[in-house]
Amino acid sequence: MTLLKMDGITKVFPGVRANDQVTFDLAPGEIHALVGENGAGKTTLMKILYGLYRPDSGTIRLRDQAVAIKNPRDAIARGIGMVHQHFMLVPPFSVLENIILGKESQTAGVLRLEEPAREITEIMNRNGLPVDLTARVEDLPVGLQQRVEILKVLYRGAEVLVFDEPTAVLTPQEVVELFKTFRMMRDQGKGLIFISHKLDEVLDIADRITVIRRGQVVKTLLRAEASKPLIAELMVGKPVFLHVDKPPAAPGAVILEVRGLRQRSPRGHLVLEDLSLEVRAGEIYGLAGVEGNGQSELVRAITEAVRLESGDVLLEEQSILAWDVRTRRDRGIGHIPEDRHRYGLLLPFSLAENLVLGRHHRSPFVRGSVVDFARMRAYARESIEKYDIRTPSELTPAHALSGGNQQKLIVAREMRFDPILLVASQPTRGVDVGATEFIYQQLVEARSRGKAVLLVSADLDEVLSLSDRIGVIFKGRIIREFRQEEATKEQVGLCMTGEKRSA
Amino acid sequence: MRKTKSKYRVLETLSPILGVLASVLVLLVIAMIIGEMPGKTLNAIYKFTLASASRLSTIFSVAIPLFLAGLAVAVAFQANVFNIGVEGQYFVGGLVGAMAGIYLRLPVYLHLPVVVLASMAGGALWAAIPALLKVRMGIHEVITTIMFNNIAAALVNFLVNGPLSGRGEKSLEPQTLKIQSTALFGKLNHWFNAIGLKVPKHVYLDYSLIVAIVMGFLVWFLLYRLRQGFEIRAVGTSLEVSQYAGIRVKRVQMTAFLASGSLAGLIGLQEIFAIRGVYTFEIAAGLGFDGIAIALIGGNSPVGVIFSSVLFAFFKQAGYGLQLYTAVPNAIIYVISGLMILFIVVINEVTTRYIRALRRKEAA
Ligand SMILES: Nc1ncnc2c1ncn2[C@@H]1O[C@H](COP(=O)(O)OP(=O)(O)OP(=O)(O)O)[C@@H](O)[C@H]1O
Ligand SMILES: [Mg+2]
Numbered sequence: 084m085t086l087l088k089m090d091g092i093t094k095v096f097p098g099v100r101a102n103d104q105v106t107f108d109l110a111p112g113e114i115h116a117l118v119g120e121n122g123a124g125k126t127t128l129m130k131i132l133y134g135l136y137r138p139d140s141g142t143i144r145l146r147d148q149a150v151a152i153k154n155p156r157d158a159i160a161r162g163i164g165m166v167h168q169h170f171m172l173v174p175p176f177s178v179l180e181n182i183i184l185g186k187e188s189q190t191a192g193v194l195r196l197e198e199p200a201r202e203i204t205e206i207m208n209r210n211g212l213p214v215d216l217t218a219r220v221e222d223l224p225v226g227l228q229q230r231v232e233i234l235k236v237l238y239r240g241a242e243v244l245v246f247d248e249p250t251a252v253l254t255p256q257e258v259v260e261l262f263k264t265f266r267m268m269r270d271q272g273k274g275l276i277f278i279s280h281k282l283d284e285v286l287d288i289a290d291r292i293t294v295i296r297r298g299q300v301v302k303t304l305l306r307a308e309a310s311k312p313l314i315a316e317l318m319v320g321k322p323v324f325l326h327v328d329k330p331p332a333a334p335g336a337v338i339l340e341v342r343g344l345r346q347r348s349p350r351g352h353l354v355l356e357d358l359s360l361e362v363r364a365g366e367i368y369g370l371a372g373v374e375g376n377g378q379s380e381l382v383r384a385i386t387e388a389v390r391l392e393s394g395d396v397l398l399e400e401q402s403i404l405a406w407d408v409r410t411r412r413d414r415g416i417g418h419i420p421e422d423r424h425r426y427g428l429l430l431p432f433s434l435a436e437n438l439v440l441g442r443h444h445r446s447p448f449v450r451g452s453v454v455d456f457a458r459m460r461a462y463a464r465e466s467i468e469k470y471d472i473r474t475p476s477e478l479t480p481a482h483a484l485s486g487g488n489q490q491k492l493i494v495a496r497e498m499r500f501d502p503i504l505l506v507a508s509q510p511t512r513g514v515d516v517g518a519t520e521f522i523y524q525q526l527v528e529a530r531s532r533g534k535a536v537l538l539v540s541a542d543l544d545e546v547l548s549l550s551d552r553i554g555v556i557f558k559g560r561i562i563r564e565f566r567q568e569e570a571t572k573e574q575v576g577l578c579m580t581g582e583k584r585s586a
Numbered sequence: 587m588r589k590t591k592s593k594y595r596v597l598e599t600l601s602p603i604l605g606v607l608a609s610v611l612v613l614l615v616i617a618m619i620i621g622e623m624p625g626k627t628l629n630a631i632y633k634f635t636l637a638s639a640s641r642l643s644t645i646f647s648v649a650i651p652l653f654l655a656g657l658a659v660a661v662a663f664q665a666n667v668f669n670i671g672v673e674g675q676y677f678v679g680g681l682v683g684a685m686a687g688i689y690l691r692l693p694v695y696l697h698l699p700v701v702v703l704a705s706m707a708g709g710a711l712w713a714a715i716p717a718l719l720k721v722r723m724g725i726h727e728v729i730t731t732i733m734f735n736n737i738a739a740a741l742v743n744f745l746v747n748g749p750l751s752g753r754g755e756k757s758l759e760p761q762t763l764k765i766q767s768t769a770l771f772g773k774l775n776h777w778f779n780a781i782g783l784k785v786p787k788h789v790y791l792d793y794s795l796i797v798a799i800v801m802g803f804l805v806w807f808l809l810y811r812l813r814q815g816f817e818i819r820a821v822g823t824s825l826e827v828s829q830y831a832g833i834r835v836k837r838v839q840m841t842a843f844l845a846s847g848s849l850a851g852l853i854g855l856q857e858i859f860a861i862r863g864v865y866t867f868e869i870a871a872g873l874g875f876d877g878i879a880i881a882l883i884g885g886n887s888p889v890g891v892i893f894s895s896v897l898f899a900f901f902k903q904a905g906y907g908l909q910l911y912t913a914v915p916n917a918i919i920y921v922i923s924g925l926m927i928l929f930i931v932v933i934n935e936v937t938t939r940y941i942r943a944l945r946r947k948e949a950a
Binding site: 387407408409411426428429430431436440441443444449454 | 824832
């Protein structure tokens with residue numbers, strides 16, 4: 084029996100066929116991975132299943148019955164749940180309130196909480212998803228917020244669960260936990276659809292793998308038939324090498340110096356405690372650490388004016404604390420932000436405009452005060468070409484790009500400004516294998532041209548393979564630095580938990 | 587391909603018209619409830635709006651200050667600044683402009699631009715305080731500008747009755763001295779007559795029309811061609827992204843606020859310099875608030891505001907017709923403008939969906 088069958092699904096957006104006669108099925112008790120390049124049409128297919136988009140043609144069958152899913156309400160009623168990458172939670176509400184929101188039950192106008200709480204606790208136990216029901220969602224780390232999302236979906240009785248790049252925001256440890264939950268749900272006979280660009284994860288968890296390319300299904304493989312190079316080749320249409328060619332480092336003068344930073348959170352505990360580090364010209368410095376140990380605060384202290392208790396940040400031996408963002412950018416600090424949706428893009432603006440954002444006030448994009456749109460567009464076409472951003476044109480609004488292509492846009496913008504210091508937070512988040520390789524090459528190339536790169540990433544493999552030096556951040560300090568040759572995954576990983584002694 | 591694109595264009599432009607028609611329909615229903623037959627209501631509207639060259643050109647005359655008011659609000663909205671203080675800025679701007687017209691002695695070719703600039707400066711000055719309070723201290727502009735509207739009204743009242751009053755002028759209402767002839771706005775009616783458009787003598791299509799056209803163009807140029815306008819629109823789209831990109835958000839909001847205030851200062855030009863020739867406390871009130879509706883209906887773009895201000899003028903005139911010939915009260919136009927905002931938004935959404943469906947069919 085199939086749980087779900089999508090047949091001949093086609094969806095056209097202006098200028099692109101996002102899905103072209105896609106056929107996809109899911110059995111109960113199966114984890115079916117969906118992979119493909121950025122812009123291949125994965126998210127679109129899932130949004131159709133969840134009723135967020137209507138297909139132009141094609142049918143959806145649930146347990147061999149044709150269904151029309153007009154909106155997410157229909158989808159939920161039919162047992163389809165989606166864990167969004169951008170969480171749909173109410174931050175000041177408690178975990179319990181968030182889970183029951185929209186499905187509240189009441190007695191004589193009074194919200195009933197005990198019964199749902201009991202039911203939810205039971206779901207937590209069955210699926211390995213412990214969360215404190217009374218905690219406020221805004222106080223939880225990303226991994227736990229995701230659990231709340233999953234609980235929400237399960238509480239509504241989902242049998243088909245869609246996960247669109249759930250691991251992109253998780254730490255490796257959290258991924259392990261998530262996969263435990265995945266297996267438990269599978270064993271209960273639920274069907275899971277899992278989207279990821281990390282092929283190791285896909286091979287680790289999936290029962291079947293469907294590859295789509297430019298809107299069409301290329302092949303559906305059983306786990307046993309699949310291998311990393313094979314999937315990569317099917318995705319891209321040619322072999323991919325997945326490796327970084329890195330000439331030996333030739334570090335020069337100190338570009339960035341961070342000296343004894345101390346900062347407290349609004350609630351008063353120390354988030355940066357005497358943090359110091361140096362990044363030199365021609366060097367990639369990787370920051371490894373479990374999320375929430377001060378990475379974001381450090382990045383903010385370098386890229387924008389913030390209040391510090393003490394310490395100093397210097398760019399080429401000059402203190403930058405008094406500089407605003409504009410000055411920092413003009414003096415050569417580039418920044419790939421961690422949260423692209425919140426900071427990275429003006430979604431209704433065109434790609435061309437987004438590609439110059441931050442430099443839009445400078446030659447050659449303005450003459451005097453007049454914007455030179457022709458220049459801007461020509462420059463955008465070059466960037467699109469060079470960074471392989473999949474888009475109908477440079478005038479397409481940024482919101483119409485796929486997630487990975489939005490990320491590529493930001494990377495292209497910040498790298499093409501050619502900063503002397505690039506602060507790159509999660510530069511390849513949501514980006515496919517081919518594009519990841521390209522971004523790595525670009526980072527290494529920037530380093531060869533004598534630029535300094537501060538790389539912040541939750542992906543330890545990324546940090547280890549790109550960085551010349553690795554600093555481990557723990558509770559707001561750098562507790563240890565490794566040279567690339569001496570760093571092993573185990574050692575650095577152990578150190579990230581605060582274990583200093585390992586030698 | 588080309589052809590289908592223009593088909594969508596037609597649909598897109600048609601949608602606000604449908605919104606207007608829907609509002610008229612509601613108006614007719616309300617009139618019927620009050621006891622007026624649709625025929626009579628429509629006739630009353632027709633008589634006051636389209637029946638003669640005089641009526642028709644009056645609509646455009648009335649639209650001039652409305653356009654400036656809509657433009658003033660729109661510029662601020664684009665940067666996510668809610669300038670509810672256009673009303674007060676217009677009172678103060680008008681008074682400062684009038685002072686320049688009364689007390690400065692200049693040749694015509696200087697006096698006219700000077701009064702325009704003085705009006706702008708007055709409006710900007712009145713906007714500057716709430717703008718500074720917002721940017722420096724984070725006090726929300728809606729609160730301060732509403733307060734400043736009241737202060738402006740009281741201040742102007744005091745000045746016109748007291749220090750600036752033109753005693754000796756024969757008038758029942760308190761007013762200033764007469765504006766000098768070198769600063770008075772002449773009419774352009776003969777220009778229109780020359781190209782075959784009949785504009786009767788008593789209708790005011792005066793120099794303020796030129797000011798409005800120039801300002802409309804300048805605002806368009808600012809928003810869509812200048813770096814500052816790009817930043818205004820960026821700030822209006824997302825504060826966080828703008829900050830990240832190094833845009834000096836406060837400075838941008840200050841600029842938009844002051845631009846809005848300067849435009850607000852121009853709303854009174856027609857009435858003060860063309861119609862009355864003095865500044866009185868009786869100059870039309872409420873135009874600043876009309877500007878909010880006009881900006882919303884016009885989608886905060888200069889081109890949109892051209893249409894919405896003419897539309898608003900049309901309904902304003904229609905309201906007088908209803909008042910005179912039917913039992914429907916004049917105030918109905920405020921109901922209608924509210925409905926128009928609603929309908930235009932809704933119908934716009936519906937047509938967008940319809941266009942999407944058409945595209946889909948084409949693709950399949
Ligand atoms: N709302 C939209 N409007 C217009 N085009 C869109 C829209 N959403 C997606 N597209 C286009 O459809 C194509 C498929 O996008 P989709 O988001 O499904 O890709 P994806 O496979 O999820 O990619 P990624 O791995 O980058 O997330 C892309 O070319 C994208 O530009
Ligand atoms: Mg996607």
